[in-house]
Amino acid sequence: MSDDLINSFMTGPDEKGRFGIFGGRFVSETLMPLILSLEEEYEKAKTDQSFWDEMNDLWTHYVGRPSPLYFASRLTEHLGGAKVYMKRDELNHTGAHKINNVLGQIILARRMGKTRIIAETGAGQHGVATATVCAKFGLKCVVYMGAHDVQRQAPNVFRMRLLGAEVVPVTSGRGTLKDAMNDALRDWVTNVRDTFYCIGTVAGPHPYPAMVRDFQSIIGKEAKEQMQRAEGRLPDTLVAAIGGGSNAMGLFYPFLDDTDVRIIGVEAGGKGVNEKMEHCASLTGGRPGVLHGNRTYLLQDDDGQILEGHSISAGLDYPGIGPEHSWLHDTGRAEYVAITDTEALEAFQLCCQTEGIIPALEPSHALAHVMKIAPDLPRDHIICMNMCGRGDKDIFTVARHLGFDMGVTA
Amino acid sequence: MTRIDRKFAALNAEGKKAFVAYVMAGDPDYDTSLEIVKGLPGAGVDIIEMGIPFTDPMADGPTIQLAGQRALEAGQTLQKTLDMAAEFRKGDDETPIVMMGYYNPIYNRGVDKFLVDAKAAGVDGLIVVDLPPEEDEELCIPAQKAGLNFIRLATPTTDDKRLPKVLQNTSGFVYYVSITGITGAAEAQAGDVGPEVARIKAKTDLPVIVGFGIKTPDNARDIAAVADGAVVGSAIVKQIEENRPVAEILAYVKGLADGAHSA
Numbered sequence: 172m173s174d175d176l177i178n179s180f181m182t183g184p185d186e187k188g189r190f191g192i193f194g195g196r197f198v199s200e201t202l203m204p205l206i207l208s209l210e211e212e213y214e215k216a217k218t219d220q221s222f223w224d225e226m227n228d229l230w231t232h233y234v235g236r237p238s239p240l241y242f243a244s245r246l247t248e249h250l251g252g253a254k255v256y257m258k259r260d261e262l263n264h265t266g267a268h269k270i271n272n273v274l275g276q277i278i279l280a281r282r283m284g285k286t287r288i289i290a291e292t293g294a295g296q297h298g299v300a301t302a303t304v305c306a307k308f309g310l311k312c313v314v315y316m317g318a319h320d321v322q323r324q325a326p327n328v329f330r331m332r333l334l335g336a337e338v339v340p341v342t343s344g345r346g347t348l349k350d351a352m353n354d355a356l357r358d359w360v361t362n363v364r365d366t367f368y369c370i371g372t373v374a375g376p377h378p379y380p381a382m383v384r385d386f387q388s389i390i391g392k393e394a395k396e397q398m399q400r401a402e403g404r405l406p407d408t409l410v411a412a413i414g415g416g417s418n419a420m421g422l423f424y425p426f427l428d429d430t431d432v433r434i435i436g437v438e439a440g441g442k443g444v445n446e447k448m449e450h451c452a453s454l455t456g457g458r459p460g461v462l463h464g465n466r467t468y469l470l471q472d473d474d475g476q477i478l479e480g481h482s483i484s485a486g487l488d489y490p491g492i493g494p495e496h497s498w499l500h501d502t503g504r505a506e507y508v509a510i511t512d513t514e515a516l517e518a519f520q521l522c523c524q525t526e527g528i529i530p531a532l533e534p535s536h537a538l539a540h541v542m543k544i545a546p547d548l549p550r551d552h553i554i555c556m557n558m559c560g561r562g563d564k565d566i567f568t569v570a571r572h573l574g575f576d577m578g579v580t581a
Numbered sequence: 582m583t584r585i586d587r588k589f590a591a592l593n594a595e596g597k598k599a600f601v602a603y604v605m606a607g608d609p610d611y612d613t614s615l616e617i618v619k620g621l622p623g624a625g626v627d628i629i630e631m632g633i634p635f636t637d638p639m640a641d642g643p644t645i646q647l648a649g650q651r652a653l654e655a656g657q658t659l660q661k662t663l664d665m666a667a668e669f670r671k672g673d674d675e676t677p678i679v680m681m682g683y684y685n686p687i688y689n690r691g692v693d694k695f696l697v698d699a700k701a702a703g704v705d706g707l708i709v710v711d712l713p714p715e716e717d718e719e720l721c722i723p724a725q726k727a728g729l730n731f732i733r734l735a736t737p738t739t740d741d742k743r744l745p746k747v748l749q750n751t752s753g754f755v756y757y758v759s760i761t762g763i764t765g766a767a768e769a770q771a772g773d774v775g776p777e778v779a780r781i782k783a784k785t786d787l788p789v790i791v792g793f794g795i796k797t798p799d800n801a802r803d804i805a806a807v808a809d810g811a812v813v814g815s816a817i818v819k820q821i822e823e824n825r826p827v828a829e830i831l832a833y834v835k836g837l838a839d840g841a842h843s844a
Contacts (some may be wrong), residue, residue, distance in 0.1 A: 187715065196715050197684060199640045201761055202714040203734040203741060343646055349637065356639045361762040363738055461685045461711065462637060474658040475689025477636045 180427035182505050183495065188377020188465075191501060193494035196376045198464045201360045206464075210378040212283050217385070224387075229274050233307070234264045234317070236271075236389065240397035240555070245525040253548035255541055256406065257558040258394045258422060261336040267560035268390060268418045269371060275386035277304045280367035287311045287366045291355040293320055293348035293414065294486030294533065295327025296560055297371030300444065302336035312336040315355045318346035320485045327564050345479040348414070348489045352463055372415025373493030376464030380493050382498065389419025394555055395425055402553060408433040408544070409555040412537040413507070414451065414487035418498045418559035427504060436496060437540045439482035440509030451480035452509040453492040454500050467494040483512035483568065484532035514539040516572055519562065531560030532568065584677040584705045585730050585753040588627055589788050589809070591629045592820040595789035599810025600625060600801065600841035601790055602834055603681065605648035606665050608821055614652070618669050620831040622676045628706070629669075630812065633662050633682030640710045642765035644815040647822060659686045663702045670703030672781075679732060679753075679843070681708040684720065690718055696727040706730035714746045721750050724778025729802025730754075733787075735781055737761050744784055754788040755781055757808065762793070765815030775807035798840025805844035813837050 183190040196206060216222040230236040239259045247255045280288060288310050292298030298314040305312035314331055318340040321328050331338050336483040346352035352375075359368045373380045373387070398406050409426060411419035413436045425430045441450030452454060453468040460469040463478055470478040470490035482488045499505035510518075515532055518539035522530045530538060537556045545554060562569070572579045582590075592599055602621055607614050621629050634652040639643060666678050680699065687695045687709065699707070707724055714721075714733070721731040730753030738761060739747050748755065757778060759769035769791065778789050791804050792812030805811040816837070820830045 196713060198713060199710050199736075200713050200734045200747065201640075201738050201758065203715065204738045204740065292617060343643070344636070353637055353639050357642075357763050361766065363761045461683075461688050463639070464711070466688075469685075471685070471689065473689075474660075475635075475686035476653060477685070544727045 177316055177502065181424065184377060184381050190495045190498035192459070193467050193497040193554065194377055194380055196464065197466065198376045199360060199460050201363065205363055206376050206378070208283070212279055213382050215281060216282065218494050225278055226275060230271070231390065234270055234274070234502050235262060237393040237397070238262050240394055240401060242401065243526050246522070248523050250542060250545040251549065253545040253552035253554045254550070255545060256398070256553065256555045258390060258555060260390055260418065260557060260559045261561035264375070265296070265300045265512040266302050266563065267300065267531065268387060268421060269297040269533070270303065271389055271421065272371070272383045272386040272417060273297070273300040273304045273369060275382070276367070276369045277308060277310070280369070283367065285365060285367035287313070287362065288369050289313045289315065289355050289358050289366055290369045290371060291315045291348065291351040292371060293317070293488055294484065294531070295324040295331070295564060296486060298336070298338070299327050299330050299334070301369050302331040302334035304536045305336065306334045310561050313358065314338050315341050315351040315358070317348060317351045318342045320347055323568055324564055329432070347479065348485070349477065352473060354445065356463070373420045373495060374415045374463060374465055374467065374491060380465065380495055383417050384420045384424055384495060387417050388424045390418065390421035390557065391423060391425035394422060398555065405429055405432055406553040406555040407553045408435060408552070409437045410437060410537045410541050410554060412437045412533045412559065413492060413496060414439065414489045414533065415491070416493040418557050420493060420495060421503060422557045434505040435540065436505055436507045437536045438507060438509045439484055439487035439536060440511040441481040443511055444509045448478050449481040450509065451482045451487050451489060454496065456492070456509040459497065462491055465494045466494065466499045467491050468500070483515060483572070484536065486531070486533045486537065503548040508540055510539040512534040516569065518542055519569060528558065529562040530558060531562045532565045533560055583728070583730055583753065584675065585628065587706045589676050590834060592627060598841055598844045599788070599790060600838040601628040601630055601792070601810060601812040601815055602626040603630040603632060603812060603814030604821065605634060605645065605652050605750050605818060606662040607652035607655055608648040608823070609651050610655040611661055611665065612840070613810060613827065615665050616827050617700070617830055618665065619672065620675065620827060621834060622673055624831045624835040625842060626676070626834060627810070628677045630679045630681045631666060633659060633680055633686055635683040636641040637689045638683060640763055642748050642763040642815060644765045644818050644822065648818045659690055663698050666704050667702040677705040678703065679706040679708055680704050682710070683727045684709050685801045687720065689840065694724055696724055696729065699729060700727055704729065706732050708732045708734070708756060710734065714749065717750050725750065731839055732756050734758050737777065741780070742836060744781065748785045751787060753787060754790050754809070756812070757781060757789050758793045759791050759804070760794050764793055767794050768796060768800065769804055769839060771803040774804055798836045801837050801840035802844045805841040831836065
C-alpha cells in the first residue's frame with residue numbers, strides 16, 4: 172500500500188480491530204466476552220460529553236495538563252542545526268505520559284462497575300500511574316512486574332507500594348515486561364467478574380490499541396496548537412521513543428494526515444541491532460507474528476518462539492510493538508530507527524547538562540536520534556520530540572553504567 | 582468422518598465416556614515424549630492431545646508453562662512435533678491426535694503449509710487457544726477445508742447469546758473449559774459443570790468434553806459422568822516433571838482413564 176492510495180491515516184482500526192493486517196483479537200474464549208463489552212463501553216464513552224468532561228477536569232487539575240511545549244535553546248545551539256522543541260509530558264503528575272491513558276481506562280472501569288484493577292509494568296511508570304489513580308478512586312490495584320524489572324526499578328516499586336498497590340514480581344520467562352503481560356492476562360482470565368485490565372501501551376487485543384492511542388492523543392493535539400502559537404506552523408519532524416509505542420502514538424496520531432510532517436519512531440537498539448537479538452527493535456529486527464492478543468512485528472526465532480530482547484531501558488524492553496505502528500511502518504507513513512544503549516546514555520547526559528532536564532532513559536532514545544539528525548538540518552527546520560518521562564527512576568541504572576558509586580544497591 | 586468422529590461413534594456404541602490425555606510434545610525430550618505418547622492408547626487414552634510448545638502460553642498455569650520451557654530447551658520445534666505425530670501414526674492408525682497450542686508457531690510456519698504437513702503427519706484436529714470465532718478466517722476455516730477438525734473452547738463466560746457463534750465452525754467435539762482460569766488451577770466441580778454441559782448440548786450434536794482442573798481418578802469419573810468425557814493435562818505433565826519412569830507415568834494415566842471410563 173503506498174501513501175497516495177490512502178485517503179486518511181486516521182480511520183483505523185476497522186470493525187475487526189485491524190490496521191491493515193495488524194491488530195485483531197487473538198485472545199482465549201474466556202476473555203472474548205470481556206473485550207467485547209469493553210469495546211461497547213468505550214464506543215459509548217467516546218461520544219459521551221460527560222466522559223470527556225470528567226477526563227478534561229482530571230487532566231487539568233490532577234495531571235497538570237496541558238504540558239508545556241518547550242524550546243530547548245541550548246541543546247539547539249549545541250547541535251547547531253534544526254530547532255529542537257520538547258513536549259514536556261515528563262512534567263505530568265507521576266512523571267510520565269502514562270497517566271493520560273490510565274485516567275481514561277479507570278473512568279471506564281468505574282462505569283463498568285469493576286472494583287479491582289490489574290496492570291503490567293516494565294519501567295514501573297504505568298504501574299505507578301495505575302496505582303496512583305486507583306488510590307485516588309479507592310480501587311484495589313494489583314501490578315505485575317517482571318522480577319528483573321523489580322530489581323532495576325526499585326524506586327518505582329516502593330512508590331507503588333506506598334500508593335497501596337500490590338506488586339507481584341513475575342518470575343516466568345526472563346522476568347521482564349512480556350512476562351508481566353502474560354501473568355496479567357492469566358490473572359484476568361481467572362478473575363473475570365470484578366477485574367479490569369488496564370493495559371499501559373497501544374498493544375493487546377482490540378479495542379486496547381485504539382483506545383490507548385485515543386487517550387494519549389492529547390499529547391499530539393496540544394503539541395499541534397502549541398506549535399502554531401510558538402512558530403505559526405506545524406513542526407517539520409516528530410521524534411518519539413517506542414517500546415509498545417503509546418507516547419509515540421499519542422504524539423503522532425493527530426499529525427498522521429499532515430503528510431508534510433516527517434514522523435520518526437525510535438526503537439531500543441540495545442547493544443546493536445546487528446548482533447544476536449540483544450535489542451528490542453521489533454520493526455527493525457523482527458517480523459509479523461501474533462502475541463498478547465494482536466498481530467504485529469515481533470522478535471521471534473525461526474520456529475515462531477518469542478525472543479527476549481535487551482534494552483538498558485526497562486520501559487522499552489518488549490519484543491513487540493503496537494499494531495498501528497506496524498501498519499504505519501508498512502505503509503511508509505512513519506519511519507522507524509534504532510538507538511543503542513550507549514547512544515541513549517550520551518543523550519541522557521547531554522540533556523541534563525544543556526537543558527537542566529533529567530530525562531528518562533526511554534525519551535533519551537528519542538533525544539539521541541534528534542542529536543543524530545539535527546546538526547545536518549537547516550536552522551529553520553523544526554523538530555518536536557516527546558519528552559515522555561523524567562529520569563529520577565533511572566539514576567541508579569545510569570550511575571552504574573557511568574561507573575559512579577551511589578553507595579546504595581538498587 | 583475423521584478419526585475423532587469414528588472414535589466417538591465407537592465409544593457411543595459401547596456406552597463409554599472418552600478419556601483425553603494431554604502431554605507437551607518434546608517434554609522432557611523428544612525420545613521420552615514419543616515413548617510416553619506411544620504408550621497412551623495402551624493406558625486407556627481415547628484421544629491424545631499433543632501440546633505445541635510456545636514461549637508465551639498465556640492460558641496455561643505454571644505446570645504447562647514449565648513443560649513448554651523444558652521441551653524448547655531440549656530442542657523441540659513445531660517440525661519435531663509434526664514428526665512425533667507421524668512417528669506415532671506408523672504404529673497406530675486409530676487413536677486421534679489433536680494438536681493444541683497457540684497461533685504464532687503455526688502462523689510463522691504458514692497456515693497452508695502447516696495444514697498440509699499436519700494432515701500428512703496424521704493429525705486429526707486442532708485446538709488453538711488464542712483464536713476465538715472472531716478470527717475464524719485465520720485458521721479455523723482453512724483447517725476444516727483441509728479435512729482437520731477445529732475444536733473450539735467454550736467457557737463459563739460464553740453466554741447463551743455467544744454460544745451459537747462459538748459452536749458455528751466447531752467440529753470433532755466441543756472442549757468445555759470447566760473454570761475461569763488457567764490450566765491446572767482450581768479443581769473442576771461436577772455440580773457446576775453438569776448444567777453448563779447440558780446448556781451446550783442443547784445447542785449442538787457434537788460431544789462435549791470437559792477439561793481444566795481435573796486432577797484425580799474420582800474427579801475424572803465425576804466430570805465424565807456429566808459430560809461425554811474428561812481431559813487431564815497438568816496432573817499428567819506434573820508426573821513427567823518429576824522425572825518418573827515412563828511405565829510409572831503410564832500407570833498413573835491408566836488410573837485416570839479407568840476413573841473416566843467408570844462413569
